[in-house]
Amino acid sequence: MLTTGAPRSRYLGKAVLRACWRWSLFVTVPIVAVFGLWLFRTGTKYVDLGLEYEALGGEVNLRRVADFEGRSLLRDIRLALQVKQGQPARPLRTVELFIPGASEARLDSDLPFSGREYVPASLVYPDGGVGEVKVRYRGDHYWHWAGRKKSIRVKTKKEALFNGMRSFNLVAPKLPEQFSAYLSYFLAGQLDLIAPRAEMIDLYVNGGFRGVHLFLEQMDETVLREHDRMPGDIYSADIVGDDVYRGVPTNVFTNPGLWEKVAVNNHFEADDDAPLRALLEALGKPPSPERSARLRELVDVDAFGRFAAFRTLCQSEHYDNVHNWRLYYDPWKNRFEPIVWDPVGWGIEWRPKPNRRTRPDIVSSLLDRALMRDGAFLAARQRAIEGFFQSGQDQTFLAELDRMTRDTAPSFRLDPGLAYKLRFMRADEVDLAIVIYRYFVQMIFDQLREDYLIPSNLAYTDGASKKNDVRIEIDGRRPLFGLALQLDRVPERTLGATLRFQDESGAVQERDLSGAMSQSGSEAGIAVFLTGQLRADPDRPIEPGISPPLRPARGVYEIKLHTVNADGSMDASGVEAVPAIVGVRGQHADGSEVRGVRKESIFPAPFTALSAVADDHPIRRAAVWEGTRVCRGVEHVMDDVVIRPGTVLEMEPGASLVFEGRLVAAGTEAAPILIRPASAGRSAKEGAGDLTWGVIALRGAGANGSSLTHVRMNLGSGLIEPLAEYSAMLSIHHVEDVTISRCSFRDNREVDDMVHAVYSKVRFEDCDFTNSLRDALDLDVTEGAVVRCSFLKSGNDGLDLMTSQILVEDTWIEGSGDKGISVGENTDLLTVNAAIKDCLIGVQIKDRSRAVLYNCDVVGNQKGVDAIVKNWRYGSGGLGFLYKSAFSGNVSTIDADRDSMVRIHDCYFDRAPAPDRSVFVDRHSGTEHPVEAHHRTFLRFPEDKALDADRQEDPGAAAAFEAAWRGVDPLVRGRKGTQ
Numbered sequence: 001m002l003t004t005g006a007p008r009s010r011y012l013g014k015a016v017l018r019a020c021w022r023w024s025l026f027v028t029v030p031i032v033a034v035f036g037l038w039l040f041r042t043g044t045k046y047v048d049l050g051l052e053y054e055a056l057g058g059e060v061n062l063r064r065v066a067d068f069e070g071r072s073l074l075r076d077i078r079l080a081l082q083v084k085q086g087q088p089a090r091p092l093r094t095v096e097l098f099i100p101g102a103s104e105a106r107l108d109s110d111l112p113f114s115g116r117e118y119v120p121a122s123l124v125y126p127d128g129g130v131g132e133v134k135v136r137y138r139g140d141h142y143w144h145w146a147g148r149k150k151s152i153r154v155k156t157k158k159e160a161l162f163n164g165m166r167s168f169n170l171v172a173p174k175l176p177e178q179f180s181a182y183l184s185y186f187l188a189g190q191l192d193l194i195a196p197r198a199e200m201i202d203l204y205v206n207g208g209f210r211g212v213h214l215f216l217e218q219m220d221e222t223v224l225r226e227h228d229r230m231p232g233d234i235y236s237a238d239i240v241g242d243d244v245y246r247g248v249p250t251n252v253f254t255n256p257g258l259w260e261k262v263a264v265n266n267h268f269e270a271d272d273d274a275p276l277r278a279l280l281e282a283l284g285k286p287p288s289p290e291r292s293a294r295l296r297e298l299v300d301v302d303a304f305g306r307f308a309a310f311r312t313l314c315q316s317e318h319y320d321n322v323h324n325w326r327l328y329y330d331p332w333k334n335r336f337e338p339i340v341w342d343p344v345g346w347g348i349e350w351r352p353k354p355n356r357r358t359r360p361d362i363v364s365s366l367l368d369r370a371l372m373r374d375g376a377f378l379a380a381r382q383r384a385i386e387g388f389f390q391s392g393q394d395q396t397f398l399a400e401l402d403r404m405t406r407d408t409a410p411s412f413r414l415d416p417g418l419a420y421k422l423r424f425m426r427a428d429e430v431d432l433a434i435v436i437y438r439y440f441v442q443m444i445f446d447q448l449r450e451d452y453l454i455p456s457n458l459a460y461t462d463g464a465s466k467k468n469d470v471r472i473e474i475d476g477r478r479p480l481f482g483l484a485l486q487l488d489r490v491p492e493r494t495l496g497a498t499l500r501f502q503d504e505s506g507a508v509q510e511r512d513l514s515g516a517m518s519q520s521g522s523e524a525g526i527a528v529f530l531t532g533q534l535r536a537d538p539d540r541p542i543e544p545g546i547s548p549p550l551r552p553a554r555g556v557y558e559i560k561l562h563t564v565n566a567d568g569s570m571d572a573s574g575v576e577a578v579p580a581i582v583g584v585r586g587q588h589a590d591g592s593e594v595r596g597v598r599k600e601s602i603f604p605a606p607f608t609a610l611s612a613v614a615d616d617h618p619i620r621r622a623a624v625w626e627g628t629r630v631c632r633g634v635e636h637v638m639d640d641v642v643i644r645p646g647t648v649l650e651m652e653p654g655a656s657l658v659f660e661g662r663l664v665a666a667g668t669e670a671a672p673i674l675i676r677p678a679s680a681g682r683s684a685k686e687g688a689g690d691l692t693w694g695v696i697a698l699r700g701a702g703a704n705g706s707s708l709t710h711v712r713m714n715l716g717s718g719l720i721e722p723l724a725e726y727s728a729m730l731s732i733h734h735v736e737d738v739t740i741s742r743c744s745f746r747d748n749r750e751v752d753d754m755v756h757a758v759y760s761k762v763r764f765e766d767c768d769f770t771n772s773l774r775d776a777l778d779l780d781v782t783e784g785a786v787v788r789c790s791f792l793k794s795g796n797d798g799l800d801l802m803t804s805q806i807l808v809e810d811t812w813i814e815g816s817g818d819k820g821i822s823v824g825e826n827t828d829l830l831t832v833n834a835a836i837k838d839c840l841i842g843v844q845i846k847d848r849s850r851a852v853l854y855n856c857d858v859v860g861n862q863k864g865v866d867a868i869v870k871n872w873r874y875g876s877g878g879l880g881f882l883y884k885s886a887f888s889g890n891v892s893t894i895d896a897d898r899d900s901m902v903r904i905h906d907c908y909f910d911r912a913p914a915p916d917r918s919v920f921v922d923r924h925s926g927t928e929h930p931v932e933a934h935h936r937t938f939l940r941f942p943e944d945k946a947l948d949a950d951r952q953e954d955p956g957a958a959a960a961f962e963a964a965w966r967g968v969d970p971l972v973r974g975r976k977g978t979q
Contacts, residue, residue: 071424090414091407095170095215096124096204097154099135104205107137107150115145123154123162131160143174148417149211152203153218158872163197164226166872167218170203172211175348176420176433178412179404181214184314184345186400190393191306191384194227194328195340200404202411211415212408219326219341221263222873225825228781228803230332230758234263234339235276237325251321253283253366265331267725274722275329279336283370287504292374292612298723300335304371305380307338309388311362312381314345315352315444317546320364332733332758332780334724350546351440358447360477361534363547372534373611379529379589382479385452386589394445401441405434451477455594456532456552460584461602468578469560472530473602477552478588479531483559485524486583493577495524496564501557501613502606509613514564516617522579524561528617530586531555533609556605557614568619622664630678631655634694634719638702640664645710646671650678656694656719656726660702667710669742675713692749695719695726698735707739714744718751728756728778738762746770753778753800764789775800776816783957786811791820798839801827801849805957807964808834819844820861823851823878825871828947831856832964835975842890845878845900846870850947854968856885857975864890867900867918876900881944882907886930886974894919903943906935908973931973938970 099107103119115137123133134155137145144151149172156166173181185198196217203210217223221231237252237259252258256277264270279298285291311319318324326339344350352358363369371377388394409431412418418425425433456476463469474480496514503509518525532555540549561578563571584596607613622640630650640661643649645668649657655678667673677691693716698706716729729748732738738760745768748754754772758780767789769776774796777786785807791798796818799808808831813820820836820843823829827849835857836842842861845851846868858864864887867878877900887893888910896902896918904913906924908931915921924935948961969976 090202090410092200092202092212092411093215094202094204095213097133097135097152097170098122098124098130098206103135107135111145112137112142115150118155121154123156125160125162131156133157138169139171141174143419143421144172147172147419147422149173149213149419151213161872161875164873164875165197165217165222167220169214169216169218170201171214171216172417173214174344174421175346175437176425176430177437178212178418178430178433179214179408180346180437181216181342181344182404183397183401184316184343185216185340187314187345187397188310188340188343190397191310191388193303193306193310193340194223194229194337196223197226200408209414209416211417212411219262219339223339224263224328225803225873229328229330229337230780232263232265232331233261233268233273233275233329235259235273235325235327235329236262237327238323251366252323252325253280253321256280262326263328265329267331267727275336276327278723283366287370287373287611289503289611291370292376295370295374296376296612297334298336299371300330300333300337301371301374301376302380303337305377305382306384307340308362308368308371308377308381309384310340311343312360312385312448313388313444314343315350315359315362316343316345316347317350317362317364318342318344318347319368321366325365331725334733346437346440346444352443352447358444358451359547359549360448360451361547361550363550373609375529375531375610375612375614378479378531378534379481382452383589385448389445389449389453390590394449398438398442398445401438405438454478455586455588455592456480458584458586458594458596459599459602460596461599463558463560467580468562468575469558470581470584471556471558471602472584472596473599473605474530474532474555474557474586475552476532477534479529480586480594481527481529481589482587483526483528483530484585484587484593485526485559485561485581486585487522487524487579488582489579490522491519491524491563491577491579493563493571495519495578496562496568496570496619497524497526498560498562498570499528499557499614500560501555502604503613504606504608504611506606511614511616512618513559514568514570514617515619526559528614530557530614531610533605533607535609553609554605555607556602564619568621620661622662625649631657631693634658634721636660642666643673645673647673649673649675651675651693651716652678653690653692654694656697658695658697658699658719658726659706660699662703663698663706663708665708665711669710672710672712673708675711675716677715691715692717695729695731697726697731697733698738699733700735703735703738705737706735707741708743709739709741711740711743712746714746715749717749718753726756727751728753730755732757732760732762734759736761739765740767741765742767744768744770745772745776748773756780757782757784760784763787768792769794769798772796775822778802779804779806782806785809785960790814791816794818797822798836800824801829803827805961806830807957807960808832809964809967810834812837814838816840821851822846823849825849825874827851830854830961830964832968833976835859836861841866843880844868845880845902847874847878848876850879850881850944852881852883852944853885854883855972855974855976856882858885858887858890860889862891863895864893865895865902867896867902869897869899879943879947881905881941883940884933884968884970884973887911888930901943903941905939905941906933906973929973933971933973936971938968 099121106119107115118134118136121133121135122130124130136153137150138153139151151172152170154168156162179200182198182200185195188195199215201215203213239258282294326341328337328339412427412430418430456474456478459473461471463471499511499513500508513526513528516527533553534550535553537549537551563577565571586594620640622642624642626644626647628648632652632655634656636658638660641663643665665673677693679691695718719726745754753775756778760782762784764786769791772794776791776794776798778800780802782804788810791813794816798813798816799821801823802825805828811834814837816839819841820839823845825847829851831853833855838860841863842858844866847870865880867880869877877897880902882904884906886908893911894902894913902919904921904925909927912927913919
């Protein structure tokens with residue numbers, strides 16, 4: 001009998017139901033498990049963040065946490081399936097950590113507090129080796145540790161640095177586009193600011209991919225050294241996340257107790273904060289020219305101008321009155337520099353709102369407001385922004401942005417923790433965020449280029465005399481860096497100029513511009529910075545957390561020409577000799593010009609927004625010192641000084657002279673200049689007393705071009721002031737083009753060095769350094785040469801070099817208590833035709849330094865050449881290249897540790913060094929022929945030549961090195977003239 005369709009359908013339906021029931025366990029259990037895991041994670045995280053921690057005032061709610069955890073679980077499932085299909089090549093560098101399960105559980109046990117303690121872990125190094133490290137979580141805000149990604153701080157052992165760093169951070173990105181933090185640090189590098197090293201990396205923990213992170217160097221002394229800065233105090237102010245007490249000021253620029261040191265200058269007490277207190281004291285004064293002048297003494301205005309340009313270009317409001325400041329106090333320049341740290345460039349809340357322009361002024365702290373009242377600061381900021389655009393660095397930045405877009409894309413496809421403030425993101429959402437980010441960066445750059453590079457309006461009219469004076473008006477943001485005045489005839493005499501303007505009270509102020517004048521035919525040029533004003537914009541509302549809007553206003557000046565006398569003073573009687581002014585042109589920082597438009601009248605406008613409007617530029621006339629001059633106390637000499645032959649400076653105990661203008665000490669062989677204790681000239685009846693005096697110092701750019709010839713100096717020491725240290729009898733701080741020739745330095749007292757130069761360019765010729773207390777000549781972060789000099793009986797080192805490029809030529813070093821030449825901390829030394837004799841160590845090369853010896857005698861030392869690691873921050877030892885030199889009478893000829901290398905070509909040894917993996921002796925070297933070279937041609941090792949491009953960036957230093965190379969003699973071994 002035939003069956004109908006209905007019973008068959010019922011049968012199939014029952015079969016399907018039975019099958020579903022039979023296999024339902026494999027469907028429902030995973031669903032229930034995933035749901036349960038989601039519910040547990042959601043509840044736990046909400047209790048921790050939303051209830052107990054109260055992240056950012058309740059910003060984290062239950063709905064956000066539930067959505068984040070749910071989408072994260074689905075992402076994990078998709079990635080688990082996607083990985084099976086194979087992974088595409090990823091350009092980002094990989095960092096691999098291994099954190100034991102128990103250690104990671106400790107970190108996660110009670111966030112955020114549990115994450116602040118280090119736990120043991122392991123790190124894979126670039127060479128494939130694995131080293132022990134310590135790790136912890138870092139970051140005050142929940143997005144650093146509440147999401148799938150954690151921000152991690154890694155600390156290595158001193159003897160096992162990772163890419164030259166002992167401590168670094170692996171930071172979970174905080175903005176939707178993920179890599180804008182890296183680009184903030186890239187921009188900082190373009191503007192030559194101190195900033196930690198940064199890059200985007202792929203992070204693996206215990207073999208699992210944890211996503212894209214920002215690799216960020218931890219802020220410490222190593223950052224300073226990488227930027228060729230001397231070790232010094234780094235002050236940190238960051239009170240977000242700290243306890244706040246009623247009645248205690250929370251503005252970090254009014255309360256020094258809110259700062260701490262993250263690096264310390266060990267020449268002062270660790271708790272010494274005199275520089276910081278001086279800065280905050282100055283900021284506490286009311287606006288005035290005196291306050292601006294004091295701030296110029298305390299801060300590097302050029303560096304802060306670049307820092308302001310940086311914050312403007314990335315629209316960062318992250319440096320305010322309560323957090324995020326890192327200030328480096330340079331103990332040798334005696335000024336603060338800003339350090340870029342956590343700028344959050346192009347932050348979401350700081351991007352231009354619809355129908356609003358980019359903010360051209362970022363003024364988010366008390367320090368910003370004070371600096372904005374100084375014309376020198378505005379000039380520095382303008383130069384930095386103009387230079388950024390006109391050098392094409394904006395296009396370089398955009399190219400780097402596009403490269404990061406390409407390089408991170410494959411990693412984002414596999415990233416398990418893409419998020420923005422605990423909001424889960426898909427890879428395509430990140431792609432869209434990058435497109436939006438690039439649009440804003442381009443728009444910000446375009447609008448700032450317009451704001452800062454479009455010329456201001458320049459107008460002029462007759463001054464009060466309607467002949468030799470002119471009133472000018474600058475209306476706009478872009479300032480002028482010079483004026484060109486068209487005259488009705490060629491002047492018969494030298495002209496000077498006086499600048500007049502009204503200050504905030506309406507009083508007329510005058511500045512002498514005669515020293516900034518130049519004349520060419522019927523045109524007079526004045527190299528002076530002139531700007532309009534930036535005042536509060538009443539038409540734009542002030543937004544919370546955003547810099548108050550400013551708008552350009554008129555700046556009005558009067559310039560009056562006059563004739564000058566031979567001594568540079570104004571000649572009031574020469575009015576008839578002054579031509580009339582018939583036209584005005586302005587000059588921008590890049591040399592482009594704007595032509596002034598003549599007006600019938602220009603009304604005065606007081607400078608209410610500037611305290612330091614313009615500076616004096618008088619004609620520099622040097623003071624002349626001669627005869628016998630008794631010096632007492634500490635005197636800062638601001639004028640240029642010429643010291644005549646035969647002059648004697650009698651220095652009373654503790655007396656010091658700090659020259660901040662150009663010094664020309666022009667002694668002769670027959671009539672040298674003597675700098676000696678005042679008691680040395682007294683009779684025996686009067687008593688000699690204490691012979692020790694202080695320091696002769698050259699300080700700052702005003703002393704550029706100084707020279708000392710035939711000067712004899714002895715029995716000096718140094719000087720320590722609350723904000724400065726001079727560590728040698730002759731100290732040269734941040735001065736260029738200094739020449740010291742035919743001078744004698746002897747018998748210094750009390751302090752480390754006899755002669756010290758830092759941040760300078762200096763040349764020593766035909767000088768004698770005798771019987772120094774410790775180091776005879778100490779050169780730090782300096783470019784220079786030591787030619788035909790002698791160093792005898794130095795207490796420690798004859799030459800002590802740090803982070804410098806130095807040429808030593810035709811020089812004799814004998815009897816040093818420690819090293820003849822100490823080559824340390826990333827120094828480049830070329831020594832030609834020198835003798836290094838009877839020292840504890842002839843030449844010691846250390847800490848990523850290179851020393852080249854050619855035609856040198858190394859004789860009678862306990863160690864001839866020694867290459868070692870001394871300072872762990874540099875991560876490697878010294879590189880020595882020895883050519884055509886003679887080694888005899890040394891107890892140990894050549895020593896090198898495993899992190900150093902010495903390569904030897906065609907040298908003579910009375911005792912051959914034992915070759916090992918660190919010391920290479922070529923076949924032309926040996927114990928025969930102490931005079932005549934075996935290989936009679938010029939040769940340099942490839943490893944030596946390869947370093948030239950990296951180490952000789954300065955054209956002057958490169959030229960000096962090349963000239964010295966041309967003077968070597970490949971036909972002989974040892975010092976020429978002693979064979």
